[in-house]
Amino acid sequence: xxxxxxxxxxxxxxxxxxxxxxxxxxxxxxxxxxxxxxxxxxxxxxxxxxxxxxxxxxxxxxxxxxxxxxxxxxxxxxxxx
Amino acid sequence: xxxxxxxxxxxxxxxxxxxxxxxxxxxxxxxxxxxxxxxxxxxxxxxxxxxxxxxxxxxxxxxxxxxxxxxxxxxxxxxxxxxxxxxxxxxxxxxxxxxxxxxxxxxxxxxxxxxxxxxxxxxxxxxxxxxxxxxxxxxxxxxxxxxxxxxxxxxxxxxxxxxxxxxxxxxxxxxxxxxxxxxxxxxxxxxxxxxxxxxxxxxxxxxxxxxxxxxxxxxxxxxxxxxxxxxxx
Numbered sequence: 001x002x003x004x005x006x007x008x009x010x011x012x013x014x015x016x017x018x019x020x021x022x023x024x025x026x027x028x029x030x031x032x033x034x035x036x037x038x039x040x041x042x043x044x045x046x047x048x049x050x051x052x053x054x055x056x057x058x059x060x061x062x063x064x065x066x067x068x069x070x071x072x073x074x075x076x077x078x079x080x081x
Numbered sequence: 082x083x084x085x086x087x088x089x090x091x092x093x094x095x096x097x098x099x100x101x102x103x104x105x106x107x108x109x110x111x112x113x114x115x116x117x118x119x120x121x122x123x124x125x126x127x128x129x130x131x132x133x134x135x136x137x138x139x140x141x142x143x144x145x146x147x148x149x150x151x152x153x154x155x156x157x158x159x160x161x162x163x164x165x166x167x168x169x170x171x172x173x174x175x176x177x178x179x180x181x182x183x184x185x186x187x188x189x190x191x192x193x194x195x196x197x198x199x200x201x202x203x204x205x206x207x208x209x210x211x212x213x214x215x216x217x218x219x220x221x222x223x224x225x226x227x228x229x230x231x232x233x234x235x236x237x238x239x240x241x242x243x244x245x246x247x248x249x250x251x252x253x254x255x256x257x258x259x260x261x262x263x264x265x266x267x268x269x270x271x272x273x274x275x276x277x278x279x280x281x282x283x284x285x286x287x288x289x290x291x292x293x294x295x296x297x298x299x300x301x302x303x304x305x306x307x308x309x310x311x312x313x314x
Contacts, residue, residue, distance in 0.1 A: 054280070068242060075086055075087070
């Protein structure tokens with residue numbers, strides 16, 4: 001196995017692991033803020049949770065981008081072709 | 082394990098390869114169109130149970146469109162509703178054994194995003210004419226023209242990568258867990274996938290709606306600064 005594929009595998013792992021860090025922290029903050037808001041105003045729970053889900057999916061997208069890059073590196077690497 | 086970026090070719094029609102995603106897409110289209118035709122054949126003023134359920138779906142769609150745009154839902158109902166229903170059914174098609182959701186293929190999502198891109202242009206031109214639509218690119222000032230043009234492409238790009246990544250990662254994780262752990266273990270993940278599929282379909286439709294509204298509102302000369310658009314990754 002030459003060093004290009006080795007580097008690709010290591011970089012894919014790094015992309016996923018570090019790419020998951022930021023969104024995890026951000027989602028934690030978002031959920032905490034939403035819980036806080038629901039505790040203060042339980043009657044607004046519907047609107048808050050709907051917005052929360054949309055926001056979470058948006059934040060999660062950054063992690064998904066990293067996953068897509070990692071899968072590109074592993075399965076469709078243009079350098080190895 | 083198969084690459085999630087490759088598509089399995091089932092058969093050829095002449096020189097054109099027909100992949101599994103295309104077959105699933107056509108099956109979903111047949112189900113949706115036939116279902117819509119059969120369910121709306123006998124509509125009456127005094128609704129039956131079936132019609133009440135259908136009206137519930139349409140009313141929910143309308144409410145969401147009105148909440149997002151603040152405009153009358155009628156011109157957008159068909160396009161946005163179809164997008165939402167198709168993506169939802171496609172995402173949930175993974176529940177059927179042996180069926181891989183077509184939205185887990187990059188090509189399907191790219192086609193959907195291309196539809197959104199074209200419809201933004203169409204609704205923008207229809208709302209305020211070609212001049213008005215082109216003027217909306219120079220929105221704060223003419224320096225922003227290249228950035229605005231770039232944004233109109235990249236936001237659609239991020240939209241389809243988002244849908245693809247979410248659905249594909251769900252399918253991929255279920256495949257890995259099923260091959261590692263066994264038959265019934267991935268069921269909680271599949272339940273999570275249902276939620277992801279619903280949320281992603283909702284987000285895709287809402288984002289398409291937001292982009293269309295931005296194009297329609299931006300074309301108006303007296304567009305208020307606080308149009309209901311949100312900046313987006």
